[in-house]
Amino acid sequence: MEMHADPTPGTVEIAHAWMGNLQAHGAWLQQLAGVMDGVLNLVQPPAWTGLAADAFCARLRGVRDAANTSSARNAEAAEACNTWVNAMWSIQFTADNALEAAEEALADIATQEAAAMTLGSKHAALLLAQTTLEKTYSRYADNPPPPGTHIPTGLELQAARRKAETVEDELRQAQRLLEDAQQRLDQARRDAQTAKDEYEHAESTFVTRMDATLNGAPAHATTPELHDFTSGFGKLTTVDKTGVISTPVDAMLLLERLLPAEMNLLLAGDSATEQFWDHPPAPDVVAGWWNSLEPAIRDAFITDAPGIIGNLPGIPYSDRNRANLITLHDAMKNPNLTPEQKAVLKKMELALNPPVRGVPVQVVAFNLYAHPPMVAVGYGDLDTCSDTTWCASGMGFGAKDALDSWSDAAKNLWNAQKKLGEPHPGVVACLEYDNPDLAGVNVSDAAKDGARRFAAELDGDAAVRDVFGPGPAPINVVAHSYGTTMAAIALTLTHIRVDAFVMVGSAGIDTGLVPSLSKLHADHVYTTAASEDLLAPFGAALSGRAEPNPGVARPLDPSIGGATSFSSDGDGDLLRVDGHNPLGEKGHTTHSGFQNAAPSEDHGYFDPRTQSLKNIAATTTGRLDQLSGTLTDTAKAAAEHNKDITEAQQRLNQSLVEGR
Structure with missing residues (x-):
């Protein structure tokens, strides 16, 4: 299908189970907010007054509001997940049909290419033989041939032409069948691409709803890793709203904006590696960017994103080698x-x-x-x-x-x-x-x-x-x-x-x-x-x-x-x-x-x-x-x-x- 990965990845059953978890978590948060409402009713004045009461109630109301917001977002995410499940099932069905059609077309292409190869050789040989007969016929049409020279008759020439024409007709038929199979393969690829586009649109919608759910969750202490992730995600969305590297310019913008740790969390997977491979930034721009970095930052990029750095034209080969050896050694343990x-x-x-x-x-x-x-x-x-x-x-x-x-x-x-x-x-x-x-x-x-x-x-x-x-x-x-x-x-x-x-x-x-x-x-x-x-x-x-x-x-x-x-x-x-x-x-x-x-x-x-x-x-x-x-x-x-x-x-x- 000429795609580097499944155009519609994902498992419906897992997504459906996730939907159930979101619904359950939303219900639990709503119940928790109700409990906090009950506590607030109990501690309202005149039952409890003073600075301590005011501070406590203000904080509790903040937690209650956050729980209500998070509960609503979980419900929205569950609904988005349900939509995602239905879309995934339908789109995967389309992609599977496209794959089956492509496999049939590829089999037909292999058959007809083999036939065309054989017939092409046979046709070339017949044309060569025909040309030789015609040259001999023309050469001695008005001149006596040397003793022992066989001069083809008009019937022999016609027979040679008919043989060549017959094989040519067979070759054209094989080529027509090959073109038909190629057209079916092209259609299957278009169907797969359509399924991929629809899948990515539905996935993007789901991710947006999930992002809202996460942002609506009750606040808690963050870790450096979470900070790197959220910071990097914000930078990623400023480059391409879908998170897909579709041009060399996109790739270069990400290199310039992401820190090594952010790239490690966001872009170090196989998918990102493939996108950088297919759309490498302009090598002279890459070389200038790499040259502008401090040695410690270069080392961090090599360590945190070796699959990307190792395959970037414009980076010195000693650095690419270091990065690729990291990827190679990791692969040996896979x-x-x-x-x-x-x-x-x-x-x-x-x-x-x-x-x-x-x-x-x-x-x-x-x-x-x-x-x-x-x-x-x-x-x-x-x-x-x-x-x-x-x-x-x-x-x-x-x-x-x-x-x-x-x-x-x-x-x-x-x-x-x-x-x-x-x-x-x-x-x-x-x-x-x-x-x-x-x-x-x-x-x-x-x-x-x-x-x-x-x-x-x-x-x-x-x-x-x-x-x-x-x-x-x-x-x-x-x-x-x-x-x-x-x-x-x-x-x-x-x-x-x-x-x-x-x-x-x-x-x-x-x-x-x-x-x-x-x-x-x-x-x-x-x-x-x-x-x-x-x-x-x-x-x-x-x-x-x-x-x-x-x-x-x-x-x-x-x-x-x-x-x-x-x-x-x-x-x-x-x-x-x-x-x-x-x-x-x-x-x-x-x-x-x-x-x-x-x-x-x-x-x-x-x-x-x-x-x-x-x-x-x-x-x-x-x-x-x-x-x-x-x-x-x-x-x-x-x-x-x-x-x-x-x-x-x-x-x-x-x-x-x-x-x-």
Whole structure:
């Protein structure tokens, strides 16, 4: 449903029991007020007179009035609770129906996407075969063929066209069914959002009535914690009456207004962490705010609200690491973790090992309670390193599945940069978005969602160096597979320019969002794709995205020029890449999996002895003199490739018109 939590949480039975307690407490207070009325009648003059009597009666009348007020407020809250119970039941029913509809639609989407994938491959093969027949037919229409050359007949051409048309019709039917399922899923999401909105409105009404009840209770001595809560609540309501952080501006206002203890009581829960994650304040503003705080106040924020501070771009990485380690250690003691959260913690143990003994490891982001969990781990001192490279993972490489392998890839890059002479490299294994699987890779929704967060991280890196020193340093982005789709979008959103953007085995660029690589906020754009990596161009073709490596683009699928390409196919002692995934499969001597997804051992893009890794290290450190092979501008090849597609389509259309 694309919601981070149940849109209509709560238990009707518990709320109903609470209503009964409110009614009983209100009745008890009313009875108590009646008793005090009786006492006042007994001590009224002339029964008791004098200063002592006056003081006693005045105080007793105050207590009686407070009891009456509190009793009335309890009755109002009980009525509000009853309304809340009825609304909760109705809205949860709507949300459950939406969830059921979404599950059915998702199942249909998976089925039709699989069908479309199969039919798309079959259709591409038939079109290629048809084009070959037509070329042969046209070439020897007026010239004798070489001996032994088979010249297709008109009937054979017609049969090839019919086969392609039949599969095309089946593909269109699958696409129509897929669109229908997507529409049903979208409607279910809208229904769930409506239920969520109605739920929040009813909840807000109930909270308001409950607040009035609490304010109408008899006065009593307060504690520092209660003072922090009421003070913080007042500040919270001045920012957003619903208590929901819906914009980066809201988030920044809360940071500026709340004291650490207030934030601990009001905002340290999972919901607030998610809201700050989804709407991070402007990193340069965060950096300025953090820099303005006294060290003791910073320490208090880290201790009292680690889940928020640890994930805020613009805060120094040493401070984010301290906060995230607090959250990590707390999570390790949590007995109620889900299987995927436990999987992340297990992989986290491996990710926290340094690339070389003594190299700092920093937890850059740790959002275990997101759906799915999201993590980023940095190698090197990111506050002072000479060069920072952010590594964005691709399809199927989210934290719960691949934190260990993607962090190994980042460590390999750190070592490769160091080997080329980078004095103090910093490399971040970034898994901060919902990486799609093979079924979801053909749309850009996950890329768009992840791009906003990734752009904030890049801007935050620059802000930390600008505000806290030691001054600007090169920032680079390396992205693999679908990560290139996401990172390209992010690089249209950043306020800063990165030095280099390196695309590795790209799953294609969404030209609806990134019409030209010149739109990227990057000084240099590089790309590489191994000739044996069949999955990357397949993903680009299936989704309709443009392949940045024209040399591997399929004959009828678009390419996008503008990057500078380098080889990953091996050079002397440097090994070739023979599959798609970042690292080769240990114990495998040949590639395996769908479209060569799994490289053989030592033959992945980020394996230490590959030409690919050396060239990624060279381009991200600006050491092009140590590059293996040559650099090639892709603009001309992409333009020629796209021209061939246009001409082939024109020939096909002409042939169909002529009835050949």
